[in-house]
Amino acid sequence: MKKFITTILMLMVTLQLFAQDQGSAIANTLEGSDKIYVVVVCVAIILLGLLFLLFSIDRRLKKLEKKS
Amino acid sequence: MYKSWWKILGAILVVYSTVAGFLSAAPALPILHQSIRNLYFHVPMWFSMIVLFTVSVWHSIKYLRSNDPDHDLKAVQSVNTGIVFGLMGIVTGAVWARFTWGQAWSFDVKQNFAAIALLLYFAYLVLRNAIDEEQKRAKISAIYNIFAFPMMVVLLFVLPRLSDSLHPGNGGNPGFNAYDLDRHMRMVFYPACLGWILIGYWIYSILFRVSSLEKNKLN
Numbered sequence A: 001m002k003k004f005i006t007t008i009l010m011l012m013v014t015l016q017l018f019a020q021d022q023g024s025a026i027a028n029t030l031e032g033s034d035k036i037y038v039v040v041v042c043v044a045i046i047l048l049g050l051l052f053l054l055f056s057i058d059r060r061l062k063k064l065e066k067k068s
Numbered sequence B: 001m002y003k004s005w006w007k008i009l010g011a012i013l014v015v016y017s018t019v020a021g022f023l024s025a026a027p028a029l030p031i032l033h034q035s036i037r038n039l040y041f042h043v044p045m046w047f048s049m050i051v052l053f054t055v056s057v058w059h060s061i062k063y064l065r066s067n068d069p070d071h072d073l074k075a076v077q078s079v080n081t082g083i084v085f086g087l088m089g090i091v092t093g094a095v096w097a098r099f100t101w102g103q104a105w106s107f108d109v110k111q112n113f114a115a116i117a118l119l120l121y122f123a124y125l126v127l128r129n130a131i132d133e134e135q136k137r138a139k140i141s142a143i144y145n146i147f148a149f150p151m152m153v154v155l156l157f158v159l160p161r162l163s164d165s166l167h168p169g170n171g172g173n174p175g176f177n178a179y180d181l182d183r184h185m186r187m188v189f190y191p192a193c194l195g196w197i198l199i200g201y202w203i204y205s206i207l208f209r210v211s212s213l214e215k216n217k218l219n
Helices: A002-016 A025-031 A033-067 B005-023 B033-066 B069-100 B109-130 B134-162 B183-218
Strands: none
Touching: A025 A033, A033 B005, A033 B183, B005 B033, B005 B183, B033 B069, B033 B134, B033 B183, B069 B109, B069 B134, B069 B183, B109 B134
16 A cells, blocks of 8 residues: 555646646636636535545444434 | 435536536626626525524434434534535625625615524534533534524515615515516526535535534543
8 A cells, every 4th residue: 555655646646747838728728717616626626625524423423323 | 325316406506507608698687787797696695594593403303202312413513514505605795795785785674684584503613612521512512503593584585674674675675576687597596506506515414414424532
């Protein structure tokens, strides 16, 4: 598991070397429309993170309840 | 409480109403401008609080009739969750007011009475803390809850409509219906309310299940 994660992380480092002002479609969209989309993405990330937390708590609770 | 479908529905509705809240069309109103979108966040907090306090008083009544400690546990956990939503409602309201009414606290009727209603429920928690014996604590706090709930309803829904107020729908102001809540806003506002109510109920159910497990572990 550790080797797998280390491999993935090292691969991600090599990906950074290709970021040379490609002007991707996603980056252009986020910069347009008064950058409101940046706010939307941020708030959506926060929301999804918190919801994921809720789901994982619920799952752990179910396991505990099954045990007792 | 153990089913998943309404939790997933709540999650979808909240994410949808948040994204649409930022991106959908909003009426151009003086003073409010884009902050009208706060409707999708500030108001659902209060609806969630009211639903949770209703759940609480329901369980308080059930406790008095059955003496089943589970009902007492549900009553207190729904109050805990409801208070959190009420606090979020009052703080977001103050932030919104700072930039639209001029100051964070205008001693507006609804603002004052919302704060007092929250204090009522803080008192419920303080009362519980003061009584050590379980059954007595459950019984007395259940009776208090049955008084606190209608008082909260009157404070939030009756009294503000009877006097001058800055809030829409009170003090002779039109409600959000006629002027500000057009067709497009309703399509985001109603799902937002339902979504946040479901999420609030979910959080309460998790608190209850955790505290129930803790209680069983102790015994």
